[in-house]
Amino acid sequence: MDILIVDDETVIREGIQRTLQNRFPEHHIHLAANAEQAITMLRGHHIHIVLTDILMPGMTGLELMNMSRGRHPHVKWVVISAYSEFVYAQEAVRLGAKDYLLKPIGKEVLAEMIGKLSEEIARETELTEETDLLKMNRRYLQEAVFQRWALGLDIGRIDMTPFMEQHPYFNLIMVKMESDKVVHLENFIIENVLQELIKQYGKGFVTVHDSKSLLGLVTLSESGSLTLLIDELRSHLVKYLKVPFQIMSTERIEQFQSVPSEVQRMRQAAITQVYEHYASGSDRSIEVALQYIRTHYHADLSLEKVAAIVYLNPVYFSQLFKQKTGQGFKEYVIHLRLEQAKQLLMNPKLKLAEVAERIGYQDMRHFSQVFRKKYAVTPSEYRQEQQLSITDKC
Template sequence: MNILVVDDEDVIRSGIERTIKRSFPEHRILLATNPAEAIQQLNSEAIDLVLTDVRMPGMTGLQLMEISRRSHAHVKWVVISAYSEFAYAKEAVHLGAKEYLLKPIGKDILISMISKLGDEIARENELSKDVYLLKGNLRFLREAVFARWASGLDLGGIDLKPFIENHPYFQLLMIKMESDLDVRVEHFIVENVLTELIESMGRGFVASIDGKSLLGLVTLSEESSMHQLVEQLRSHLKRYVKAPFQVLHTDRISDFAKVPAEVQSMRKASASTVYDHYASGGGQSIEVAFQYIKTHFHTELSLEKVAAIVYLNPVYFSQLFKQKTGSGFKEYITHLRLERAMELLRTSDLKITDISERVGYPDMRHFSQIFRKKNGNTPSEYRRCMSEIHSVEHL
């Protein structure tokens, strides 16, 4: 039996590992210091039993259990917590936990529990291992075929009738994440959350298009709506996913042959769709970016440079910036520079060459062209006009 122990405290992890190894040397013990590591272990190893702490940085043990139970339905769960956290017991039982242990964990209690669950898992493995593997392989085959078809690639003669028969009409959802970091954990979370929502509101499945994009096919029940599904999906993902994401969907489709074109259309729409905010605080980063721009607008500024300063992906930063300001990054910088230039033309005797440099345009000719395009006159004409107005006001 493969047992995964998930706890951010070294003493707890190593204590559980020692106790189990001494009494059950035949069992294999794997360790994870946080839920992200646990998800990677669940995806790469044949885990039978998980012992998880409740309170851990980033995600609770119950959240880990909730997002993993769909993909790893055969896994048994045991939840561990301090006495002060006993209120979690009810939720743990609701999620299907086999046991709920309080810290400090008694050795006899732990050994007894491992013995009991080990026998239960052994019996179930004998009965269902082959069936589980067959169902899993068929699911992966179906999703791989669908992902290939949706991407417009040749299927090599594979029959699509099973898809068409089970879904005479359906809708598609695309979830796309935007991050320069490894999003394998987020990918796993999205797949599980969306699969569970689809099964609760109709029927369908989820396929991976690439490392950052997933595609769901759903035939909704009569009382369910796509708007309802999308809102629930966004709510769950904002809670669990630590990367910017966007959700796109189609109208009802009844012709399976249209899937590749619909997917291509969603990909194009993705370029102009704003990414949802996420836990790291994109809004606060934009405020920092504003302060930096106001202080450095006279220097050479690029979207990529400012995005890097606030640790955001350039694509996400660009869309979030436009959402906040109503204008693009370049347009905003130009407006800021010209506002400052007009102020200097009105209130100072600086040469236009000096003003041009002070607002971030070392080439005065280029500055004059931009100024005229935005204001309808040249910097010299603007200064003269402002001077005449000022003279009239003082008569």
């Protein structure tokens, strides 16, 4: 049997490990210092019992438990709490925890509890292991086949009739993330939250679409509402995700053959749709970009180049830039350059070609056209007006 101990305090984590190894040498003990490590362990091992601290940095033990139940329904959860956290322990029991341990943890109490849970698990395993394995294999096969179909890939001679009978009509929901880092934890969060909401509003499943996107299929119940489901999904993701994301959905689909084209439509929509802006550091990224633009306005300033400097996807950077400044990237750069040109035109010793070059225009004619479009006069006319104005004042 496999037991996972999740606690950010090394002394407690290793103390429980020693006690269990002495009393139950036949069990495999795994350790995790936080929720992210615990998620990796749950995915990589067939964990039977999880002992988790409640208050940890990042995701709490209760959040870990609540979000993992759908993916790992067989796991027995036991929470570890201090007396001051007793109300959390009660909430854990309400969520389905088998028991709770109060710090400091007594060795006999711990051993007795693990012994009882081991007997319970042995009985359940004998009855359900084969059935669960069949169900899981069927589910994974169904999701894998659907994933290939959604990508427009060949599914061979697999008969999709049983699937279509289960879902004669359905909606698709796509969640797409924007991040330059690996998003294993974020994928896990989206998958579990969306799966739980699909169960709440109807039936269906969630599958990975690509490294940054997940695709959910839901057949809504009579009382189910796609709008409410998506609103609740957005609310949860805003709370738990630390990266920008998009949520897209389809109208009700009744023809299974239309899935690939609907998925492609959502992928196209993602190109122009605004991300949910809850990424930490996004304001700082735009500040850095603006500083760079102000000091390099005379150089080659493409959107792609500036986006790369602040490590953002160009599409997301463009959307974020407009949201933060109120102007599109190109519009902002042109305005900055022309304002600088107006200042330079006040110097009669500078030729118009020099002014154009100093603000980043190698083509004098193009500079003149852009200036005239913005101010309704050519650069030379503007210079003459300013000189006349100065003469009049004198």
